[in-house]
């Protein structure tokens with residue numbers, strides 16, 4: 001799929017204020033700093049459409065980007081950033097769970113996982129949560145440029161093992177990406193295109 005236009009529409013922390021248009025949307029979620037905003041920039045071929053930072057906690061709101069005038073990419077705040085005080089934040093912020101539980105336009109969530117790391121409890125919990133509320137999702141392994149190609153396969157195999165140990169029957173559909181090297185761009189855009197055609 002070719003990206004002809006990508007436009008920031010609105011940021012907010014209230015799912016009822018998200019765009020009312022009934023267009024399909026795809027949300028990016030995962031731990032702070034995993035590369036959600038960078039991936040949105042990579043997919044849309046824009047350097048600064050979504051704000052990124054080397055420091056975790058950059059994205060604080062639900063951000064809607066309209067793509068090719070007929071679907072949305074949604075950038076979400078990360079979870080699991082220890083420095084955010086527990087008073088201001090539950091493990092998964094309420095407005096994020098509201099988003100996943102109430103947003104009818106959401107057709108697929110992308111759960112981003114840093115390919116370098118062993119399976120993290122918080123990600124496994126979030127994946128379990130998505131299963132419980134029956135949200136279709138894919139896994140995106142990020143930052144693939146940081147490990148050798150041969151290690152990519154063994155890290156994915158280890159992740160699959162962790163998911164099976166967490167009561168998943170099979171590895172969900174997954175992608176390997178590097179926002180630095182544009183890895184996985186065509187595969188992800190083709191996936192989205194196919195879902196949009198259904």
Ligand code: GTP
Pocket residue numbers: 031032033034035036037038039051052053054055056057058059060076077078079142143144145146177178179180181
């Ligand atoms: P929050 O908004 O804080 O939740 O973070 P985020 O998940 O949106 O991460 P962001 O895209 O802001 O990226 C975090 C850091 O990781 C930045 O320094 C990026 O440059 C870096 N980064 C993101 N993707 C990649 C990648 O594919 N490869 C490498 N090497 N670095 C990356």
Ligand code: MG
Pocket residue numbers: 036037038051052058059075076077078
């Ligand atoms: Mg971000």
